[in-house]
Amino acid sequence: MPEITDEQLIAKLTEWGSNQMTYVVANSLRMDGHKGIKTDYVRRRLEKLERAGRVKRVPSIYARMICWSPA
Structure with a gap:
């Protein structure tokens, strides 16, 4: 799986x-x-950044989709 950095995730x-x-x-x-990046991998990385205080979840109109924002 291609490696991505925390900074790349936040930039996206x-x-x-x-x-x-x-x-x-x-x-x-x-x-x-x-190309090999999976959505569940991105979610886990974003959750890790959330625990570190670098991103946060924000309200979404969708019940099952998580929306993110830089902290």
Whole structure:
């Protein structure tokens, strides 16, 4: 699986606006050449960044989709 940095993840959150859903971040990384990246891997990395206080969950209109924003 291609390695991504925390900074790349945070940059993807702000690339198309400040709040992005997990699958949007994953798709954006895939478009940048990280073809093997899986959405659940991106979610786990974002959850790790959330515990570190670098990102936060924000309300979403969808019941099962997590929306993220830089902290």
